Amino acid sequence: MELNQVSAVELVADLQAGRLTAAALMQATLERIAEVNGEVNAIVALRPADDLMQEAEAADRADARGPLHGLPIAIKDLVNVAGIASTSGSPALKDFVPETDDELARRLRATGAIVIGKTNTPEFGLGSHTFNPVYGATLNPYDATRSCGGSSGGAAVALATGMLALADGSDMMGSLRNPAAWNNVYGLRPSWGRVPSEPTGEMFLHQLSTLGPMARSPEDIGLLLDVLSGPDPRHPHGTTSAAASPVTPCGTEGLRIGWLGDWGGAIPMEDGILALCEKALGVFSDFGCQVELVPPPFSAEEMWNSWIDLRSWAVSNSLGALYDAQAELKDSAIWEIERGLEMSGRQIQHASAIRSNWFRCAAELFERYDALVLPSAQIWPFDVTQPYPTQINGVAMDTYHRWMQVTVPVSLIGLPALAMPAGFGTGGLPMGMQMFGKRGSDANLLALGAAYHAATQWPQSRPARPNQTKEAKQ
Numbered sequence: 001m002e003l004n005q006v007s008a009v010e011l012v013a014d015l016q017a018g019r020l021t022a023a024a025l026m027q028a029t030l031e032r033i034a035e036v037n038g039e040v041n042a043i044v045a046l047r048p049a050d051d052l053m054q055e056a057e058a059a060d061r062a063d064a065r066g067p068l069h070g071l072p073i074a075i076k077d078l079v080n081v082a083g084i085a086s087t088s089g090s091p092a093l094k095d096f097v098p099e100t101d102d103e104l105a106r107r108l109r110a111t112g113a114i115v116i117g118k119t120n121t122p123e124f125g126l127g128s129h130t131f132n133p134v135y136g137a138t139l140n141p142y143d144a145t146r147s148c149g150g151s152s153g154g155a156a157v158a159l160a161t162g163m164l165a166l167a168d169g170s171d172m173m174g175s176l177r178n179p180a181a182w183n184n185v186y187g188l189r190p191s192w193g194r195v196p197s198e199p200t201g202e203m204f205l206h207q208l209s210t211l212g213p214m215a216r217s218p219e220d221i222g223l224l225l226d227v228l229s230g231p232d233p234r235h236p237h238g239t240t241s242a243a244a245s246p247v248t249p250c251g252t253e254g255l256r257i258g259w260l261g262d263w264g265g266a267i268p269m270e271d272g273i274l275a276l277c278e279k280a281l282g283v284f285s286d287f288g289c290q291v292e293l294v295p296p297p298f299s300a301e302e303m304w305n306s307w308i309d310l311r312s313w314a315v316s317n318s319l320g321a322l323y324d325a326q327a328e329l330k331d332s333a334i335w336e337i338e339r340g341l342e343m344s345g346r347q348i349q350h351a352s353a354i355r356s357n358w359f360r361c362a363a364e365l366f367e368r369y370d371a372l373v374l375p376s377a378q379i380w381p382f383d384v385t386q387p388y389p390t391q392i393n394g395v396a397m398d399t400y401h402r403w404m405q406v407t408v409p410v411s412l413i414g415l416p417a418l419a420m421p422a423g424f425g426t427g428g429l430p431m432g433m434q435m436f437g438k439r440g441s442d443a444n445l446l447a448l449g450a451a452y453h454a455a456t457q458w459p460q461s462r463p464a465r466p467n468q469t470k471e472a473k474q
Contacts, residue, residue: 003028004162005463008071008220009246011165015070022070026056026114029072033163039144039466042157043074043164044135045085046117055114068166068227069112076155076168077118077135078125080198081105084115089123089132092327102198103232104168104211111227119167120154124319126332127388128178128377128404130154133330137384140182141464142429146381149179155214156183160464165215166224172209173311174376174407180214180419181376181432184459186449187214188221190229191439192414194241199234206314207237207414216459218418218449222247225442242443249454250447252287257435258294258369260409266300267406268392270379272425277375277433280422283455294372298361300405306354307408308339308399313348316340332400359413366438371448376419376432378406410434416442418449421458430462 003011003025014020030049037043052072059070080086080098082105087093101109109115123132130153131137138153140146141161148157152169156179159167169176171189180187195211197203213224222245231238259281262269285291315336322329323337365372382389389403390396397403410417417436424430437445 002162004032005460006165007217008165008215008223012067012069012071012223016064022056022059022114023053025070026052026072029116029163032161036161036466037163040139040141040148040157040161041136042120042138042154042161043116044077044118044120044154047084052114052116059112059114064112066111067223068108071113071165072116073108073113073166074117074119074158074164075105075108075115076152076170077121078151078170079104079168081115081118084118086118087134088125089121089134090327090329091133092322092329094134103196104228107227108168118154119152119158121151122153123330124333125151125170125172125175126315126330126336127151127400128174129388130179131384139384140381141466142184143381144466145384146429147182147384149182149377149381151175152187152214153179156180156185156187159183159185159214159216160459161466162463166220167214168211168224168228169214170209170211171411173401173411174404176212176214177376177407177417177419177432177434178404181421182381182430184421184430184462184464185214185216186218186221186421186453186459187419188212188225188442188446189410189417189419190225190442191239191241191416193237193239194442195225195228196232196235196238199232202317203236206317208310208314208411210414217453218446219245219247221418222443222446241440244443244446247446247450249451250444252284252289252448252451255289255370255448256368257281257284257289257291258365258372259291260294260372260374263300264296266296268378268395269375270392273375273378273380273431276425276431277373277422280433280456281373283452286455287451294365294369297365298358302354303358303408303412304405306351306358307412309343309347309351310355310412312336312339313343314340335400355412358409362413362415363438371435371437371445373433373435374406374409376406376434378403380425380427380429380431407434410436415439416445418445420449420452421456423458424462
């Protein structure tokens with residue numbers, strides 16, 4: 001097997017045992033990037049090859065510092081990385097080169113990972129479609145005329161094409177889950193607080209977004225999750241969790257899995273998505289799991305209204321200073337900020353009360369089910385030139401992000417969710433499903449996902465081949 005398809009678990013084992021050098025892995029990584037990145041535009045702000053080779057050679061001479069020692073990694077361009085342009089995809093930050101690392105970058109470097117550059121993202125991570133005015137669009141490696149999703153689109157594409165073995169992402173409204181689905185890889189939205197956010201600004205009120213790992217298997221997800229996890233004493237909501245790695249398949253006989261489908265018809269879905277996910281769920285039935293259709297447990301519209309208010313409130317908090325400075329911002333960012341600025345404290349209290357009601361309802365569900373499942377996306381990858389979908393099966397989308405509503409039940413209350421490949425539709429495009437559980441069940445979800453992966457091997461059996469997408473772009 002070529003190095004670009006070897007698992008991260010195998011790569012780090014070979015590096016630590018001396019069967020593979022960091023220099024050889026870096027050379028193979030740079031060759032793979034040169035071969036395919038021009039087709040998909042997933043990795044941006046790539047550091048000079050000579051500098052990276054020197055760093056890899058130094059890693060070979062040094063004592064191993066941690067579990068990722070010598071492994072190349074690119075960090076999502078919403079994270080500040082010292083010495084590397086950190087733009088968040090925004091013209092307002094296109095020349096910004098931080099002097100210090102954000103905590104995520106610091107943790108990766110502390111384990112010995114070699115940071116080679118960034119992965120592309122939508123401007124400020126808004127919208128599940130990776131394009132921005134700084135670096136342009138990242139293309140889907142299964143069809144270069146289609147979106148790769150987002151906001152962790154560059155990360156997902158880099159994994160799917162073998163340019164990286166591990167990638168970090170972040171998820172407010174499906175930003176780990178949607179691109180995982182559309183690129184045939186895995187992504188984990190951790191329990192909120194397991195992976196601490198950057199300890200800056202206001203840190204008590206906003207519990208919507210989280211950082212998390214992406215990879216081509218649950219085993220690799222567990223490896224990176226342990227690196228990113230752990231409390232930060234500067235952050236008030238950090239949690240201490242048991243190690244997730246090594247991930248091994250769990251016993252499945254008798255487990256109960258609830259299938260929520262399209263939430264009783266409340267969440268529009270394009271044709272073929274539900275059928276594909278139901279077929280994938282058959283794998284769990286074959287394992288001896290009891291898979292049941294779950295009636296809508298809570299009002300989808302109430303969740304949606306709670307979500308958009310809390311999200312706008314959070315975005316207005318994080319981007320308000322740029323708005324006040326009249327920085328150049330995209331329309332969706334301005335829409336979110338202005339909605340948030342107009343909200344009263346009573347509106348926010350009402351939105352959070354709905355969130356609390358859903359949390360209590362979900363807690364009762366998890367007394368009956370070991371995991372719940374929804375599709376990871378409501379539509380197949382769409383035209384890459386389209387900013388966002390405006391309708392699904394004739395149902396008009398009333399906001400720029402309504403087409404991502406299926407991610408809200410998880411995001412609203414900070415549950416862990418493993419995005420898993422579900423296979424391919426009739427058009428040859430990938431799709432996925434999100435399996436989620438109660439807070440703190442991250443390791444259980446990974447173990448159940450590992451059993452599924454052992455039986456399906458979707459990323460390995462249908463690897464992306466971006467060098468075959470030229471005709472699709474013509």
